[in-house]
Amino acid sequence: LDPDQLMIKRAMDLLGGTLGLFVTAILYPIMALFIKCDSPGPVIFSQERVGKGGRRFKIYKFRSMYLESEQRKHELHAANVHQGALFKVENDPRITKVGRTIRKYSLDEFPQFWNVLKGDMSIVGTRPPTIDEVSEYEDHHFRRISIKPGLTGLWQVSGRNKITDFNEVVALDVNYIRKWNLWLDLKIIFRTVLIVLFPKGGNIGM
Numbered sequence: 774l775d776p777d778q779l780m781i782k783r784a785m786d787l788l789g790g791t792l793g794l795f796v797t798a799i800l801y802p803i804m805a806l807f808i809k810c811d812s813p814g815p816v817i818f819s820q821e822r823v824g825k826g827g828r829r830f831k832i833y834k835f836r837s838m839y840l841e842s843e844q845r846k847h848e849l850h851a852a853n854v855h856q857g858a859l860f861k862v863e864n865d866p867r868i869t870k871v872g873r874t875i876r877k878y879s880l881d882e883f884p885q886f887w888n889v890l891k892g893d894m895s896i897v898g899t900r901p902p903t904i905d906e907v908s909e910y911e912d913h914h915f916r917r918i919s920i921k922p923g924l925t926g927l928w929q930v931s932g933r934n935k936i937t938d939f940n941e942v943v944a945l946d947v948n949y950i951r952k953w954n955l956w957l958d959l960k961i962i963f964r965t966v967l968i969v970l971f972p973k974g975g976n977i978g979m
Contacts, residue, residue, distance in 0.1 A: 774920070774953060781955055786889050789896040789962075793886030800883055804835050804875070811871040814840045817884055822901040825921045830893040832901055833884035837872030838865075857939025858902070858909035879969045885924050897958040898923025899946040914939075917946040930964040 774782065805816040818836040820843070821829055845867055852862045868876065875881045888894040894901065901922030927949040928942050936942060949957070 778953065782895060782958070783892075785955075785958065786892075786895050790886045790889035793883060794890060797883040797886055800835075800880065804880065807871045807875075808836055808869075812839055812869045821904060822922070823904060823907045823918060824893055824901060825918060827907070827915075827918060829904070830888070830891075832893075833887055835875060835881040835884060837869060837876050837881045838867045839869055842867035855937050855939060857942075858906040858914065859939045859942060860903075860906065877972050879972075882924060889924065893921070895921040895923045897925055897961050899926055899949070900928060900942070914943050916950065917943050920950055925961060925965040927961060930961055930968060 801816070808814075808816050814836055816836060818834045818838070819831045820834075822832045824830050846860070849862045849865070849867075850860075853860050855861055872881070885894060889896060898921050899917045902918070907918070926946070928936065928945045931945055936945075
């Protein structure tokens with residue numbers, strides 16, 4: 774992206790991040806009540822992710838898993854439904870009852886608007902990988918972290934639950950990077966809203 778495109782994209786992020794954080798502030802007391810009543814632990818979950826150019830940052834979400842879920846991840850590797858440097862388990866036992874509901878409607882993702890305002894993330898981009906995932910990257914996979922990760926992206930609105938091969942995910946990300954324009958971002962945002970309002974499965978974020 775050239776400097777003018779980056780300026781337009783950042784302006785969109787500042788506007789969207791401000792509006793999103795306002796909604797997050799309204800949601801917080803309601804989410805805190807349900808999360809705290811369902812299981813012990815903090816309301817906000819943070820995790821280190823890898824951003825543009827390999828820079829590490831902390832991502833924020835409403836907690837949807839039990840405590841020590843990260844430590845239990847190695848127990849579930851055999852159940853990973855993805856091929857390659859991506860991790861997801863169907864009916865993950867680490868997710869709480871409330872967590873399943875808030876994930877279905879992507880409510881857990883709202884605190885990430887703070888990451889957008891800080892400049893760690895963009896509204897639209899590539900999925901922010903974990904450190905473990907990046908450690909498994911092959912050389913051509915690093916193209917996907919040449920831009921800021923996003924709250925949503927082309928993969929998330931292109932049937933992410935049906936795509937299990939990580940190389941296909943990378944191909945979608947690279948295609949987004951090559952073809953980026955303002956209208957593409959707006960189209961992805963519109964499709965994301967439809968998916969959130971009329972979910973068929975899990976949340977769109979990760």
